[in-house]
Amino acid sequence: MGLSIRPKHTRKHNEWRIAERLTLNTGVHGLYFDKTEDVAIEPRIALNWQFSPKSTLNLGYGLHHQTQPLPVFLFRERQPDGTAVETNAGLGFTRSQHFVLGWDYKPAASWRIKAETYYQLLSDVPVESMPSSFALLNAGADFVFPEKNNLVNEGTGTNLGVELTVEKFFSQGWYSLLTVSVFDSKYKGSDGVERSTAFNGSYVLNALAGREFKLGNSGRRFLTLDTKVTAAGGRPYTPVDLEASKAAGREVLIENQAYSMRLDDYFRWDVKIGMRLNSPKLKLSQTFFLDFQNVTNKQNIFAMQYNEVRNEVGKTYQIGFFPDLMYRIEF
Numbered sequence: 001m002g003l004s005i006r007p008k009h010t011r012k013h014n015e016w017r018i019a020e021r022l023t024l025n026t027g028v029h030g031l032y033f034d035k036t037e038d039v040a041i042e043p044r045i046a047l048n049w050q051f052s053p054k055s056t057l058n059l060g061y062g063l064h065h066q067t068q069p070l071p072v073f074l075f076r077e078r079q080p081d082g083t084a085v086e087t088n089a090g091l092g093f094t095r096s097q098h099f100v101l102g103w104d105y106k107p108a109a110s111w112r113i114k115a116e117t118y119y120q121l122l123s124d125v126p127v128e129s130m131p132s133s134f135a136l137l138n139a140g141a142d143f144v145f146p147e148k149n150n151l152v153n154e155g156t157g158t159n160l161g162v163e164l165t166v167e168k169f170f171s172q173g174w175y176s177l178l179t180v181s182v183f184d185s186k187y188k189g190s191d192g193v194e195r196s197t198a199f200n201g202s203y204v205l206n207a208l209a210g211r212e213f214k215l216g217n218s219g220r221r222f223l224t225l226d227t228k229v230t231a232a233g234g235r236p237y238t239p240v241d242l243e244a245s246k247a248a249g250r251e252v253l254i255e256n257q258a259y260s261m262r263l264d265d266y267f268r269w270d271v272k273i274g275m276r277l278n279s280p281k282l283k284l285s286q287t288f289f290l291d292f293q294n295v296t297n298k299q300n301i302f303a304m305q306y307n308e309v310r311n312e313v314g315k316t317y318q319i320g321f322f323p324d325l326m327y328r329i330e331f
Contacts, residue, residue, distance in 0.1 A: 013044075021050040031093070033067050038092050040065035054107060060100040065093035068126060068136065069145070077149040087149040088126075094137070094153070097121045110171040117162045122187070125155030131191040133238075133258035138187070141198035141235065142303055157187035157197065176209040189258075196259045201233035201266075224274040224287075234263035240306045240313045251306035263301045268294050289326040297321040 013027035029042040046060035068091050076084035102116035126136040128148060135155045139146055161183030168176045185200040210226040236259035244252040274289040294300075300318040307314045 023048045031065050033093070035073060036090060036092060040093055040095075054105055056104045058100070058102045058104070060098070060102075062098045064096045064098060066096070067093060069139070071145060072126070072136065072148075072151070075147055075149055088151050091126055091151055092124060092153050094122065094126070095124045110169045112165070112167045112169070114165040114167075115163070118160070120157075120159035122155075122157035122159075124153040125157055125187065126151040126153055127155035127190040128152075129190065131189075133189045133191055133193065133195065133255050135187050135189045135197075138198040138259075142237075152190070155187060155189055157185070159183065159185045170210075173213070174209070174211045177206070179206045180204075191256075196236045198236060198259055200259070201235050203231075203233045205229075205231045218280075220278040220280060222276045222278075224272075224276060226272040226274070228270045230266070230268045232266040234265050234301075236260070236262050237304055240304065242306070242313055245306045245313075246311050249308060251308075261304070263304070266300050267296070267298050268300065269296050269298075271295050284329060284331045287326075287328045287330070289324075289328070291324040291326060293322045293324060294320055 010030040011027065012029075013025065016024040016026070018024050025044075025046040025048070027044040029044060031040040031042065032038070042063040042065060044060075044062040046058060049057045051057060068088075072088050072091065073086060075086065075088055077087045078084055097120070099119045099121075100116060101118075102114065105113040107113065122137065128134050129150045129152050134146070134148060135157070136146075136148075136151065137155070137157055161181060163182075164178075164180045166176075166178040168174075181204045183200075183202065185197040186194050187197050188194050206228070208226070208228040210224065213223040213225075215221040215223055238253045238255065238258045239261050241252045241254045271292045272289055273292075274287050276285055276287045278285045297320045299320060301315050302318045303316045304313055305316055306312075
């Protein structure tokens with residue numbers, strides 16, 4: 001029998017009506033990872049109070065565990081005798097406790113307002129066994145996966161934030177959505193120093209809206225207009241040690257200043273124009289789109305990186321203004 005390295009899940013949930021407007025939801029989630037033979041039991045609880053016909057207050061707690069990315073277990077370190085050993089093979093789950101307080105308000109049939117504050121406490125985060133600023137929870141921020149050996153589950157982290165959502169569902173030919181998130185994300189590596197994580201941009205704002213116009217009297221042709229604006233705080237990054245990079249011929253980071261610098265804030269505005277044609281006989285529609293991405297041609301920075309050709313630290317940018325033509329069939 002081959003070895004499966006995919007986690008197995010089990011779930012059990014119950015709902016209890018404590019009073020006419022008070023509901024308690026409880027649950028237990030089980031997780032088993034057969035590569036390390038780790039087992040986790042995760043209790044979940046949520047209390048919902050509908051204190052008015054249009055408003056609901058909810059309070060929740062949940063314990064969560066996450067397996068480490070598969071490549072981490074497969075990294076090997078060469079030993080003095082020439083053998084290669086998987087030094088991360090014994091890594092356990094990362095543990096996370098979630099605390100949430102939320103308010104849900106429906107002022108009208110097609111409108112919804114939701115506010116939520118949360119606190120997340122992370123433990124058992126993989127970090128290096130020797131004192132350093134590295135923590136695996138920062139992996140993925142720059143699409144480069146770190147190859148680190150001799151990791152141990154001794155790091156910690158916290159996420160604290162507030163989110164607001166104002167949504168108008170599609171009705172009367174239009175829709176809109178506004179989401180705002182303000183947050184703080186910190187971690188500690190094996191050196192015990194608290195730092196911002198690679199994802200600690202402080203805020204994210206998304207605003208989108210769309211309008212549909214009927215053309216003619218057949219009810220089969222529609223002109224659609226959609227727009228979206230995204231703004232976000234600059235992502236933290238680790239500065240490059242320029243002199244050490246020149247000497248090594250490759251990028252060398254100042255590890256003890258991990259995520260101490262911050263990129264410029266991000267901004268992007270997209271506009272999409274479309275034409276939808278509904279078939280008079282078949283249950284299908286065809287839509288043609290002109291999608292204008294980043295219409296202001298904002299030069300958003302993706303990363304600050306060492307340029308081996310120029311021997312300098314330069315900016316790598318994300319895509320600028322980009323028009324796109326799309327065609328879609330829906331059945």
